[in-house]
Amino acid sequence: MEAHNGLSARIVEDTGFGGIWASGLSISAALGVRDCNEASWTQILEVVEFMRDAAPNTPILLDGDTGFGNFNNVRRLVAKLEQRQISAVCLEDKVFPKRNSFIKGNQQLADPVEFAGKIRAAKDSQSNPDFSVIARLEGFIANQSLDQVLARADAYYEAGADALLIHSKQSHPNEVLDFARNWDRPCPLVIVPTTYGDTPSEVFADAGISLVIWANHSMRASITAMQATCQMIHKQQSIRAIEERVAPLSEVFR
Ligand code: SPV
Numbered sequence: 001m002e003a004h005n006g007l008s009a010r011i012v013e014d015t016g017f018g019g020i021w022a023s024g025l026s027i028s029a030a031l032g033v034r035d036c037n038e039a040s041w042t043q044i045l046e047v048v049e050f051m052r053d054a055a056p057n058t059p060i061l062l063d064g065d066t067g068f069g070n071f072n073n074v075r076r077l078v079a080k081l082e083q084r085q086i087s088a089v090c091l092e093d094k095v096f097p098k099r100n101s102f103i104k105g106n107q108q109l110a111d112p113v114e115f116a117g118k119i120r121a122a123k124d125s126q127s128n129p130d131f132s133v134i135a136r137l138e139g140f141i142a143n144q145s146l147d148q149v150l151a152r153a154d155a156y157y158e159a160g161a162d163a164l165l166i167h168s169k170q171s172h173p174n175e176v177l178d179f180a181r182n183w184d185r186p187c188p189l190v191i192v193p194t195t196y197g198d199t200p201s202e203v204f205a206d207a208g209i210s211l212v213i214w215a216n217h218s219m220r221a222s223i224t225a226m227q228a229t230c231q232m233i234h235k236q237q238s239i240r241a242i243e244e245r246v247a248p249l250s251e252v253f254r
């Protein structure tokens, strides 16, 4: 489940989710910037540090975008994440600065050989054997064919990826299910069903998909709640009617 700051990470942990997705989109939105690497990588690092402290018992998977540079930047990123007890990083095969996968317009994919080198560099530089590197395939987002995406997946698996995140922007799960049917390597699959969230989760489990990430819903819930609260207070010029709609201070102190 997604989180974007210490508070939301704590709420995700309290709810009982088995892992936290430190979402680039949501962290960016919470900082008031676009999901286009406008926040620097050390600013992202600072946010995940707060998340780690606020939710100490839940593994955090950082959305590492394209790795914030080349393979050397990735090596440094992995070292800094390990120092902060972050469990895993997800790197996507686009070019820096990346654009969010759902924004209209063209997406520029990374050269697959260069990207495989980044995955290899990440795996080679980790010192905790349990640290995981997830290679995210943006081929379907950039309108590539299944065969092209499978070829990239194979290269990233060979480079040492611990899992593959297959992304799709369609309103149905056909691309990810087609991929899962044709993927025969011993490497788990991850999906982000933001645009095909109507699909029952059993369909993904039956297809052999290991992990589903609900990627931005805490952040979007907070937008709706903050807008409604601000509008109400602005209109009524009073906080009288709002008290029962917001968390009591005792909950904040807890
Ligand atoms: C994110 O949450 O930042 C992601 C997932 O990368 S998505 O926005 O769906 O591309």
Ligand code: MG
Residues within 6 Å of the ligand: 023, 024, 025, 063, 065
């Ligand atoms: Mg992202």
